[in-house]
Structure formats: C-alpha cells, structure tokens
Amino acid sequence: xxxxxxxxxxxxxxxxxxxxxxxxxxGRTLPAYANMVGPFGGVTAAAFVRAVQQHPDRLxxxxxxxxxxxxxxxxxxxxxxxxxxxxxxxxxxxxxxxAQEGEVKTTATAVFGIRRDTWSDTETDxxxxxxxxxxxxxxxxxxxxWARNYEMRxxxxxxxxxxxxxxxxxxxxxxxxDAPARPLDFPALTSLCDVFxxxxxxxxGQYMAAGTVSLTVYFHADAEEIAAQGDEYVLxxxxxxxxxxxxxxxxxxxxxxxxxxxxxxxxxxxxxx
Amino acid sequence: xxxxxxxxxxxxxxxxxxxxxxxxxxGRTLPAYANMVGPFGGVTAAAFVRAVQQHPDRLxxxxxxxxxxxxxxxxxxxxxxxxxxxxxxxxxxxxxxxAQEGEVKTTATAVFGIRRDTWSDTETDxxxxxxxxxxxxxxxxxxxxWARNYEMRxxxxxxxxxxxxxxxxxxxxxxxxDAPARPLDFPALTSLCDVFxxxxxxxxGQYMAAGTVSLTVYFHADAEEIAAQGDEYVLxxxxxxxxxxxxxxxxxxxxxxxxxxxxxxxxxxxxxx
Numbered sequence: 001x002x003x004x005x006x007x008x009x010x011x012x013x014x015x016x017x018x019x020x021x022x023x024x025x026x027g028r029t030l031p032a033y034a035n036m037v038g039p040f041g042g043v044t045a046a047a048f049v050r051a052v053q054q055h056p057d058r059l060x061x062x063x064x065x066x067x068x069x070x071x072x073x074x075x076x077x078x079x080x081x082x083x084x085x086x087x088x089x090x091x092x093x094x095x096x097x098x099a100q101e102g103e104v105k106t107t108a109t110a111v112f113g114i115r116r117d118t119w120s121d122t123e124t125d126x127x128x129x130x131x132x133x134x135x136x137x138x139x140x141x142x143x144x145x146w147a148r149n150y151e152m153r154x155x156x157x158x159x160x161x162x163x164x165x166x167x168x169x170x171x172x173x174x175x176x177x178d179a180p181a182r183p184l185d186f187p188a189l190t191s192l193c194d195v196f197x198x199x200x201x202x203x204x205g206q207y208m209a210a211g212t213v214s215l216t217v218y219f220h221a222d223a224e225e226i227a228a229q230g231d232e233y234v235l236x237x238x239x240x241x242x243x244x245x246x247x248x249x250x251x252x253x254x255x256x257x258x259x260x261x262x263x264x265x266x267x268x269x270x271x272x273x
Numbered sequence: 274x275x276x277x278x279x280x281x282x283x284x285x286x287x288x289x290x291x292x293x294x295x296x297x298x299x300g301r302t303l304p305a306y307a308n309m310v311g312p313f314g315g316v317t318a319a320a321f322v323r324a325v326q327q328h329p330d331r332l333x334x335x336x337x338x339x340x341x342x343x344x345x346x347x348x349x350x351x352x353x354x355x356x357x358x359x360x361x362x363x364x365x366x367x368x369x370x371x372a373q374e375g376e377v378k379t380t381a382t383a384v385f386g387i388r389r390d391t392w393s394d395t396e397t398d399x400x401x402x403x404x405x406x407x408x409x410x411x412x413x414x415x416x417x418x419w420a421r422n423y424e425m426r427x428x429x430x431x432x433x434x435x436x437x438x439x440x441x442x443x444x445x446x447x448x449x450x451d452a453p454a455r456p457l458d459f460p461a462l463t464s465l466c467d468v469f470x471x472x473x474x475x476x477x478g479q480y481m482a483a484g485t486v487s488l489t490v491y492f493h494a495d496a497e498e499i500a501a502q503g504d505e506y507v508l509x510x511x512x513x514x515x516x517x518x519x520x521x522x523x524x525x526x527x528x529x530x531x532x533x534x535x536x537x538x539x540x541x542x543x544x545x546x
Contacts, residue, residue: 063541120517124514218541
C-alpha cells in the first residue's frame with residue numbers, strides 16, 4: 001500500500017492565518033464552520049489563540065482568553081491585530097482585534113505564560129458517565145453547518161426537538177471531538193469550549209435568537225497534557241446559573257478522557273424570547 | 274438636630290476619575306485600598322466600570338467585564354483610556370487600558386447594554402446560611418489594608434492562621450459589605466467580586482505569593498435590583514476547580530440578601546508555592 005499524506009484538517013484551514021501588511025495577520029471564514037449568523041464563535045476564538053501562537057514575540061502557552069463578539073463576521077477575509085501590552089518574566093498580556101474592511105467585529109484579550117511546577121490538585125470530580133462508544137452519536141440540525149465538524153455524543157441535555165418541552169435544568173454533558181478526529185491542541189480545545197448550544201434552548205425546549213457576547217477560557221492543562229489526549233473524545237459539561245432580562249451565563253468544564261481537567265470556560269449569552 | 278451632609282465614602286474617592294487631556298480620565302490610588310503589591314484589584318476593576326459609566330457616549334449598564342492585571346500599579350496617579358469598539362442597537366463593546374507614565378499596567382474589555390424583559394429564571398440555589406448578625410465579624414490581618422474597608426463575616430472557609438493546616442476544599446462563603454456601609458451600585462458590586470482571598474491559602478493553610486491574572490464579572494442584576502440591596506450585606510461564595518503548575522481558577526456567585534443572584538464572577542490566579 002502506498003502511504004498518502006493526509007490533507008490538512010478542515011479545522012486547520014478554518015484558523016489558518018497569513019501575515020499581511022502592518023503586522024496584521026489575515027484569515028478567511030470557511031463555509032464549513034458557518035453558524036446561523038457568521039462563523040462558529042469557537043473557531044473565531046481559536047483563531048485568536050493561533051494569532052498569538054504564531055507571533056514571533058510570543059512567550060509561553062495560553063493561560064486565559066476572553067473574546068467579545070461585537071458584531072457578526074461576514075463571509076470572507078478578516079484581519080487580526082495582536083498587540084503585546086506587557087511582557088513579564090513568566091507571562092505576557094495581549095490585546096487583539098478582528099476587523100473586516102477596518103470595522104471591528106470581535107475583540108479579545110489573552111494571557112500567555114510559562115508554567116512552573118507547583119503544588120497541584122483537581123478539586124472537582126469528573127462526571128461519572130458511560131464511555132463514548134456507549135453513547136449514541138447525535139447530529140445537530142442540518143442548518144447548523146459548523147456542528148458537522150464535531151462528533152457529539154450527548155450523555156444528558158441533548159438539543160431539543162419539537163416534542164421536548166421545557167426542561168427543569170440547563171445541564172448538557174457530552175463527549176465531543178473533531179470530525180474527522182484530529183489531535184487536540186490549544187486552538188482545538190478553545191473551539192471545543194464553545195461547542196454547547198445555547199442553554200436557553202434546553203430550558204425552553206425551543207430555538208430562539210441567541211448568541212455569545214463574551215467567552216472566557218481558563219487553560220488548566222499544559223501543552224504536554226493536551227498533546228497526551230491525542231484524538232480522543234473530550235467530556236464537556238455546561239450549565240447556567242441565571243437567565244435574566246436578555247442575558248444568561250454558562251459555565252463549563254472540559255475533561256480529557258484520562259480524567260485531566262483541561263479547561264474551565266464561561267460565557268455570557270444574549271437571548272431574545 | 275442639624276442634618277450634616279455625609280462626607281463621600283472612601284470607596285468613591287478610590288474610584289474617582291477626572292477628565293484629563295486626550296480623552297483620558299485620571300485617578301489616584303488610595304492608601305486605604307492598598308494590597309500587598311499595588312492597590313486591591315477589586316477597586317481597579319471598579320474604576321474601569323466607573324470610567325465607562327461616566328463616558329458621555331456610554332449606552333446602558335454593565336453586562337460583562339474582564340480585567341487583566343498585567344503589572345503592579347504604583348502608588349499615585351493613573352490614566353484610564355476607554356475606547357468604544359462597537360455600538361449596536363442594544364449593547365456596546367469597550368476596550369480599556371490603565372497606564373502610569375505611559376506604561377500599561379492593566380487592560381480590560383467591557384460590554385454594556387440595555388436590558389429588555391424576557392423569560393427569566395435563577396437556576397442555582399442561594400446557599401442556606403445563618404443571617405449576618407449570627408456570624409461573627411472577622412478582620413483580615415492588619416497588613417492587608419484594603420480589607421479594613423469591608424465587613425466580612427465568614428460562614429465557611431475563613432482566612433487561615435498558623436494553626437489551620439491544610440483544608441480539603443477551597444470553598445469560602447461570607448457575608449460582606451462596605452465598611453462603613455454604603456448603598457450598592459455597579460462599581461461597588463464589581464469590587465466585592467474580588468473580595469475573596471486566594472483559594473490556595475485556604476487549601477494549603479498558609480500564605481504564599483499569589484495574585485489575580487484575569488478577572489471576569491457577569492452582571493445578572495439590573496440597576497434596579499442592585500439599588501434595591503441598599504447597604505445590606507451581600508453573600509459571596511467562591512471555589513476553585515483546579516490548581517496546576519502556577520495557576521488556579523476561582524468561580525464565585527454574589528447574592529443579594531433578598532435572594533437575587535447579582536453577579537457571577539470568575540478569575541484565574543497566579544501562585545508560587
């Protein structure tokens with residue numbers, strides 16, 4: 001048999017950035033990662049991580065990231081500006097912007113850093129759930145293009161259909177990985193942090209206008225722990241605390257199959273209904 | 274009896290900002306709110322909220338805030354730049370910087386917005402705890418100046434002393450309010466979100482070098498709900514999920530005495546030890 005080099009994964013194409021004038025980097029939205037309006041927010045967040053990672057003056061790996069979704073990104077090219085605000089001995093602070101034709105669509109801040117050995121402990125327990133092969137694969141509706149890039153196996157809180165009705169709590173727990181499978185890295189993990197459909201859909205048993213306003217990711221795992229996941233499933237579990245006057249929060253944890261808490265992630269979501 | 278106008282509260286002096294050249298606003302650190310190195314991070318976060326609130330083009334009230342602490346703020350004057358990145362119909366995106374003599378010390382992003390009536394629900398239960406008058410007042414050690422501006426009544430997870438030893442979990446729950454008491458508003462609530470001493474002190478039963486790297490606040494309550502708290506205590510409860518290689522996370526909820534979930538807040542903290 002002849003070994004054929006695999007073509008690059010769609011995800012890598014979706015977050016690919018090339019240097020442009022004035023220190024900007026330029027990317028392009030991929031129809032495969034389209035959401036209802038604009039691209040999937042997870043891929044936009046991942047592009048910010050990638051922008052810092054490939055910056056020549058970058059120090060260390062992602063520690064925290066906050067992305068604010070200011071306006072829909074149109075299909076086509078976008079420019080990311082990544083500015084170093086401060087470099088300390090062991091960490092570095094970034095401010096980022098994504099613009100199209102000079103109009104700001106998304107802003108972000110990031111902290112990257114070098115980790116050192118310290119006392120360590122994971123205080124939360126990983127949810128006790130069946131293994132991925134014991135949980136059926138469930139597709140999201142066809143009109144959500146980006147979801148076809150992920151295998152989702154819902155343990156609880158699957159996306160509602162016409163018969164679901166209201167649900168007493170907002171918890172969704174699922175096994176998820178890229179489709180086709182792809183080794184985990186910081187951008188892919190960042191994108192997975194936004195894989196949960198809006199919690200208000202689950203509570204209300206119906207779709208409505210909703211979109212992430214602000215997303216934060218805290219990276220607990222270092223590069224080695226992330227690489228150790230290979231292309232295995234990640235277990236994500238998300239829940240809201242309060243829905244009030246047009247906004248709700250979501251807090252989620254992303255676990256490696258080996259029991260490593262890879263990331264905590266939080267978001268504030270706009271909804272109408 | 275003669276009515277005498279109360280002097281302004283120390284907190285208001287700590288977050289007071291005056292217009293300076295080039296659209297900047299200028300503040301000044303207050304020794305009363307000093308932390309181990311630089312000012313208490315809660316007051317810095319509150320100053321960013323205040324900077325947006327008093328901006329002539331501000332739309333609505335705080336929805337979310339993320340503050341990244343890049344470098345220690347020196348005692349003295351500081352300048353805040355508040356830039357509108359995008360104004361939508363019902364919300365507005367801000368990028369902010371705090372600098373001293375042109376050197377960036379803290380960065381932030383904020384989303385402000387106008388709330389509308391929607392379906393609402395608080396999904397988390399308020400912890401069931403004794404009322405504030407049934408919980409003894411506890412002072413933090415004298416060298417933590419800022420803590421003297423808060424009445425803290427610890428229900429669980431009080432700050433450790435020499436005899437404490439290790440603690441199995443990182444939960445602190447406390448009743449807290451400004452000292453002297455002061456009506457709650459968005460800046461004061463923001464500051465309260467950072468009132469928890471570092472969770473690693475509780476787990477390890479000892480002090481060590483630690484400092485917030487990134488703080489996020491999601492404001493669940495609108496201006497009316499916040500004003501309704503008056504100068505009553507707020508119940509805060511905070512916990513970490515993972516301590517790993519120099520960083521840990523903290524997630525907290527801030528409840529009004531009337532059972533309103535006022536804010537959810539998250540932070541990533543650097544530690545050494």
